[in-house]
Amino acid sequence: MKRIQTIDITRGIVMIIMALDHVRDLMHVDSITQSPTNLTTTTPFLFFTRWITYLCAPIFVFLAGTSVYLAMKSSNNITATRSLLLKRGFWLILLEFTVVNFGLYFDIGFHTILFEVIASTGFGFILLSFLLNKTNKQIAIIGLLIILLHNLTPLIPFGENLISKLILTPFFGPTAFQLFAGKLFIMGYPPIPWFGIMLVGFATGPFFALPPEKIKLSFLKIGIIAIGLFVMLRFINIYGDSAPWSSQKTGLFSFLSFMNISKYPPSLDFCLITLGIMFLKLAFVDQLPLGFKKVFLTYGRVPLFYFIVHFYLVHLITLIVLFVQGFHWTQLDFTTGTFGRPKDVVSGLALSYIYIIWIIVVVIIYKPCVWFGNFKASNNYWWLKYL
Secondary structure: OOOOHHHHHHHHHHHHHHHHHHHHHHHHHOOOOOOOOOOOOHHHHHHHHHHHHHHHHHHHHHHHHHHHHHHHHHHHOOHHHHHHHHHHHHHHHHHHHHHHHHHHOOOOOOOOOEEEEHHHHHHHHHHHOOOOOOOHHHHHHHHHHHHHHHEEEEHHOOOOOOOOHHHHHHOOOOOEEEEEEOOOEEOOOOOHHHHHHHHHHOOOHHHOOOOOHHHHHHHHHHHHHHHHHHHHHHHHOOOOOOOOOOOOOOOHHHHHHHHHHOOOOHHHHHHHHHHHHHHHHHHHHOOOOOOHHHHHHHHOOHHHHHHHHHHHHHHHHHHHHHHHHOOOOOOOOOOOOOOOOOOOOOOEEHHHHHHHHHHHHHHHHHHHHHHHHHHHHHOHHHHHOOO
């Protein structure tokens, strides 16, 4: 399949932004004890450091769906595409529970099993493989209905102890439960809402066959409409997000409240604003300077490789920071979800240092991504389809 630069550049931009969130999550001095979107404790700088990274997961999942459509049209073989999706879907789930989880926690005992964006994408691929015979219009309708209506699922009157509620809840909302002694399973990215985003991404695939100027105009219109709907729904403050906004102590914090949307699961408002911004990016990304395009393309062509390598690099730097701050190996805690940072002891870095380390991480990983991108482009090993 011929790669589309607009998609890879857009994906590369969000991959770079994603690294900022993970550096902040693992190293910021307050990341273990406070939420950056808690308006009673946050600062505007910290809030938007977190908020800008909201763009990453929905764009990543959306473009994954788009790429499936383009690959299917390129091969003109639904059966082969279905087979690849099934294999890749199960592979991504396995990868999440092993390589990614270990990279996040460095816990050899795997006391916490986290179901996040990689597993959710894999789950989406598996479901999508059974819908490939549907028309593009049907897939678009299913995806839009999920995005529009999944926020209503908490209103379904399940009995507290009904087995149906226990089974269905993790698919629609964040859940945590004990698997067995000492093992905690956390459903961080409930797959059905994210699947809706993937389906809409798949249904958007035909736009990329249009002439460049028509693509730009179409995406510009869609982006403006989506952001306009977000503003309208958020202002009405009745439906669209589980966390209504409210007037705060200052106008700036009232604006933060307005923008304080729900990612877990991705609310309708969340999808409208993040995907609206994505469409504007897709409309204008070709106007970026050539040097920036080259950098973003490098990361965007190898997203899974980047994702895995950067996690391990960020965590290794986190351990170095802890040792520099005077902590001994015996003080580090890898079993309770604090990434090795000692509990009940101040550790980590101020936000200004987070940005410095973020830039260092992105720079260090550039050459490995160049190498792997060239290796993948010049080789046909079967396993490269899964990376």
